[in-house]
Amino acid sequence: LLALFGVVFQFAAALPAAELDKRDIFVPPVLDPHAGTVWLRGERRNVTWDISDPPVNITNKFGQIRLRKGELTTPLILADGFDILLGSIEVTVPWVEEGTDYSILLLGDSGNFGQQFTIK
Numbered sequence: 001l002l003a004l005f006g007v008v009f010q011f012a013a014a015l016p017a018a019e020l021d022k023r024d025i026f027v028p029p030v031l032d033p034h035a036g037t038v039w040l041r042g043e044r045r046n047v048t049w050d051i052s053d054p055p056v057n058i059t060n061k062f063g064q065i066r067l068r069k070g071e072l073t074t075p076l077i078l079a080d081g082f083d084i085l086l087g088s089i090e091v092t093v094p095w096v097e098e099g100t101d102y103s104i105l106l107l108g109d110s111g112n113f114g115q116q117f118t119i120k
Contacts, residue, residue, distance in 0.1 A: 024055030026084065030104050030114030037117040039093045039102075047078070047104055049112070051087040058084065059109035065091060066105040068113065073105055084108040093119060 032048040039045050047065050063084040067076040078091040096102075096119055104114040 024057055024059065025109050026054050026058045027110045027112050028054070028084070028087075028106065028108075030106050030112060033104060033114060033117040035115040035117065039117065039119045041093050041095045041119060043093050044090050045093055046088050046090050047106070047114075048088040049106055051085055054085060061085065062108070063089075064107040065089065066107065067094065067096070068103045068105050069096070069099060070101045078104075 028049040030049050065079040067074045079089045100118045103116045106112045
């Protein structure tokens with residue numbers, strides 16, 4: 001029984017490695033919001049990122065947008081489960097304290113921080 005488990009484990013472990021060899025990590029830069037942008041709480045705004053040079057095989061095509069304040073990522077998820085190749089998605093600006101040190105974290109198969117901007 002132990003030998004059978006070992007064979008099954010080796011076979012299962014080999015499959016993902018072959019798949020990962022065919023995939024690339026996509027790290028699209030966040031374009032908007034950018035430095036100088038002002039968002040107002042409760043309004044709808046677009047988060048935009050550069051999709052001009054995606055790899056052929058992306059590791060994770062499902063995106064998530066989170067809000068950061070200063071150096072900390074907040075638990076606020078602004079958008080989730082969208083196609084990372086859309087390049088833009090509309091979000092509702094959350095009711096957070098005013099500040100000039102907010103930024104966007106765009107997650108897919110990696111994380112990419114945008115520039116700091118203001119929420120009033």
